[in-house]
Amino acid sequence: MMKVILHGCNGKMGRVLVKLMKEDPEIEIVAGIDHNPEKYMNTFPVYGQAGACKEKGDVIIDFSHHSALSALIDYCISTKTPLVTATTGLSGEDFTKLVDCSKDVPIFHSANMSVGINLVTDLVARAGKTLGSSFDIEVIEKHHNKKVDSPSGTAFMLVNAINEAFENNKEFIYGRHGKTDVRKDTHIGIHAVRGGTIVGEHTVIFAGPDEIIEITHTALSKDIFGLGAIQAAKFITKQTPGFYNMNSIIQQNTI
Numbered sequence: 001m002m003k004v005i006l007h008g009c010n011g012k013m014g015r016v017l018v019k020l021m022k023e024d025p026e027i028e029i030v031a032g033i034d035h036n037p038e039k040y041m042n043t044f045p046v047y048g049q050a051g052a053c054k055e056k057g058d059v060i061i062d063f064s065h066h067s068a069l070s071a072l073i074d075y076c077i078s079t080k081t082p083l084v085t086a087t088t089g090l091s092g093e094d095f096t097k098l099v100d101c102s103k104d105v106p107i108f109h110s111a112n113m114s115v116g117i118n119l120v121t122d123l124v125a126r127a128g129k130t131l132g133s134s135f136d137i138e139v140i141e142k143h144h145n146k147k148v149d150s151p152s153g154t155a156f157m158l159v160n161a162i163n164e165a166f167e168n169n170k171e172f173i174y175g176r177h178g179k180t181d182v183r184k185d186t187h188i189g190i191h192a193v194r195g196g197t198i199v200g201e202h203t204v205i206f207a208g209p210d211e212i213i214e215i216t217h218t219a220l221s222k223d224i225f226g227l228g229a230i231q232a233a234k235f236i237t238k239q240t241p242g243f244y245n246m247n248s249i250i251q252q253n254t255i
């Protein structure tokens, strides 16, 4: 039985994880951590912050807010608990802290826990490399109206992968408005749409002379993110300290 501590248990993704983990006979949720512990009647104890958690878990799954990450990492280091973190909106400092922590504890981070988007990340990097600078690259991401961070973590994952293929020579342009300068071929435009209950859609457009390639991933349910996080949790409880992502699982399973 894998004992899980769920960080952000009362949020939208937290509730999805509670539902999915209750259906999994190999998992027990031993505790939750959330800003507002009293919000739901849970069958497990819920604490207002990581430091207050009394239970010991085999792993923590985190879908919360970037501002909570620092305290969570301190908890993981002091209790030597592996962490699967899906939270987006992380700063460079947050990433550095995660990488430092991974020297002592297994850490898994992916801005998108679906298998599909991880394949798309490879595809767009390859497309960028193949098409070169004569194709303009623009990314459009669409999410629900409750999302707090823009652009999405996945959009950053996609453009960073493309940029690497261009030896990091690209400049990210966030939306356009007014009488701005004309587009340069070093630009990658990134555009965020927010509305309704859109689960998550990412399109990368490669617009060239007289032809256009569009690669789109559409998430149809939040369950895919939850199931990916559960798969990641099962994976890192068997790993030594290090920094892991979806590719670590894909390579192992050759899905």
Ligand SMILES: NC(=O)C1=CN([C@@H]2O[C@H](COP(=O)(O)OP(=O)(O)OC[C@H]3O[C@@H](n4cnc5c(N)ncnc54)[C@H](OP(=O)(O)O)[C@@H]3O)[C@@H](O)[C@H]2O)C=CC1
Pocket: 007, 008, 009, 010, 011, 012, 013, 014, 033, 034, 035, 036, 048, 049, 062, 063, 064, 065, 066, 067, 068, 085, 086, 087, 088, 089, 110, 111, 112, 113, 114, 149, 153, 225
């Ligand atoms: N990697 C992936 O595949 C996916 C990642 N995400 C990411 O997961 C995160 C959560 O998404 P979602 O569930 O939709 O967001 P929600 O806002 O619905 O949930 C976040 C939860 O975390 C709580 N929280 C906020 N700050 C803290 C804190 N300092 N300590 C403890 N709990 C805190 C919130 O409490 P309160 O509301 O009271 O502030 C809320 O209950 C986002 O960063 C999102 O981008 C989402 C889907 C997929």
Ligand SMILES: O=C(O)C1=N[C@H](C(=O)O)C[C@H](O)C1
Pocket: 088, 111, 112, 113, 143, 147, 148, 151, 152, 153, 154, 155, 199, 200, 201
């Ligand atoms: O907040 C969300 O909902 C999502 N966030 C992640 C992101 O920022 O990329 C992943 C997914 O698209 C849903």
